[in-house]
Amino acid sequence: MKNYKMIIQYDGSRYLGWQRLPKSDRTIQGKLEDVISEMCKKEIKIVGSGRTDAGVHALGQVANFKADISMTENEIQEYINHYLPKDILVSEIQEVSDRFHSRYNALKKVYTYQLYTEEYQSPFYRKYSWHIKEPLDMFAIDKAIDILQGTHDFLGFSSVKKPTKSTTRTLYSISYVKEGPILSFTFTGDGFLHNMVRIIMGTLVEVGQQKMSIEDVGKVLQDKIRAEAGITCPPHGLFLSRVYY
Incomplete structure (x- = not known):
């Protein structure tokens, strides 16, 4: 076999x-x-x-x-x-090798989330990006990223209801790049909880829109309460980019 x-x-x-x-x-x-x-x-x-x-x-x-x-x-x-x-x-x-297992042997995963940042969204990007036309405070987003990077219990940034396993994960980095109308965020970590990237992305957008403060982000990590975090952003802007072994 x-x-x-x-x-x-x-x-x-x-x-x-x-x-x-x-x-x-x-x-x-x-x-x-x-x-x-x-x-x-x-x-x-x-x-x-x-x-x-x-x-x-x-x-x-x-x-x-x-x-x-x-x-x-x-x-x-x-x-x-x-x-x-x-x-x-x-x-x-x-x-x-017969011992290779795509889930158990994974060491690191990379996800990408795309925002479309112009006033009107191109029809060619509508299935692959979240339309955010309001200007974002990137300085505030940078501060929120600093808080989120590292090893934390991310239960508050997940859809996990009753955890039976550890919800601690290491988020090695969150980076972003702007190319034309697309603002692309890359999340690299040792693993991700259910909806974790989408909830973190929704939180970063709300921080950038000044709907949430930097202190609010730290409070989610501390309290581990999902309702305190930002919205779960739409799925169509999210890509599983790479898995490392």
């Missing part, structure tokens, strides 16, 4: 998220498993590095599956991409 690692890109606009659902064919995992199972002539389960929510995109999602097939890596990639919908792409595939 061989173990194959895949790097996957997808436009999540019309999907209900990564994780396969029993009564829907509109998931990324489901589409991949259906094609790979047909290729192998047996049911194949794939393991992803983590879930992405409905509407979230990926440039570098990682998954692995085990199968006993004689095709080359190129033949496997060609087969899968031929039968996948055109908004999902396996950009790389390689045979890896």
